Amino acid sequence: MQIMSLPSVMVWPLLIVVAAGVYYIYNEIMRFMSKSLVRNKVVVITDAVSGVGTECAHLFHKGGARLILCGTSWDKLESLYDSLTNDANPRETFAPKLVILDFSDMDSMEEVVAEVVDCYGCVDVLICNSSVKMKAPVQSISLELDRNIMDINYFGPSTLAKGILPTMISRRCGHIILVNSIQGRLAIPFRSSYAASKHAAQAFFECLRAEVQEYGVIVSTVSHTYINASNPRSNEKSAPKQSSLAAFIASQLNHGVRPSVLANEIMQTVNRKRKEVVLAHPIPWVALHLRSLFPPFLFAVLASGVKDSVLAEQMQ
Template identity: 80%
Template structure:
């Protein structure tokens, strides 16, 4: 029986959607196994996202190098990963003290990380320092500290580990960044500036190292939402009704550490160059920033004038 021509396109769409679904399902199933025996370095491994990444990579059989500022927290994470682990299927993680606010120690840290296994297959730059404050209240010292942790630290570590990746003509560098690396929001000037700098650096790096078979990925996410409102923010609720209340409801959504860690593993497995984890409102804002910037600027300025909106932003 011949299929009517008008039904061909819908059938093709359904078939393509089915193939895409199966493809993603298979990749999600295979993602952990694709990192087996890979040397994976994770910065700020003791954070919510870092520890979730460590758990997933460890379960996948990766050889982990976990970095953090607290030895006690690193040891606690080590114990939680190895307590019930099958030593025939997994490797005991190696621990390295890494504090991006101490840039003088970076040379020694790079050497120590490189000596753990002699090479690095995957570098996950996860460290971040947040700040919410009006521009005029942020000191130069605080600006520099944020730039060290969010930009100079990750870029210096990446540059330090890059020579061995180039010599082996393989490797993957992944930056867990923020949507504010692409979209500046009021009262986040220093934070957004550092994230914009990191985004630009890794975008340039991607193009420069592609010829060596090295992948560079960035994941731009909204705020990490472990249990409700944005961590570190204390604000009043917007009044019911109106645009401010609607945008407020959208801004209270975030990405969970587990979901972001899962995306990190999938991005490494698929070698995706750029991932955006955001709800519709930030996506629309990004579109406006590209196509109608004066409109977005007006909306942001109007929001700052509205005390309820300013607190929510």
């Protein structure tokens, strides 16, 4: 009987292996196709010298896109330019164009928009990747700092999108992508200014999506947990131990995603024209649903987490 039942026992592992193989082949095919889909496209990447921006730059450059790389440091932009062009085939790739862009200087935005558009006369894909983070109690954050965070995380991307939008509407095509945090959907304690700016950006681009759909312009939001450029395990060792459910949720939110993973997700969003992407672990997903279905429970959990952290600090 045992010999006869052996094949049936092996069916599920075999199915899993086959399914994994099919999924791998599908992803490889889509990755290969994605490179050809962005060829000759004019792609603007803000904060191109960041971890995610650099990964996006390499990915889209290899795909043959006409890149316009934006950042606050000319030296870092030139260094990225060199890393992209040194080993590149000039027959298959285009040399990127560099533009100084600082969202904290809103007075310069009109000139920056004109410079970006003048590079190729149009923009096919705008990737709004810039962001500044802040972790502090509400009462310790000055109004000046609040405004600076709003400029970089909200007013900057929205102003740039508004400036480039007319060229997309006139051509009746284009794709605008907001690389946003999951805290644009779920606010947690001690991130008031950051979460507020991300909520504002999320709302703006969702409104924009509906308004420009008739012109053939696509607007996407990619919401992720924290960017983790280092080894996740090292972060887990150094994290303070807390017993509350809120601390567990916070640790999941801080677990982060790798820049390369997020860059691939952005590329897939462009190619598949997806409008909303949430890149998060199961716990943040559960927290998002709790926020919609059982908000009092989530609020209580988050509040208890704050009390636990304050008590832990007092005991040290």
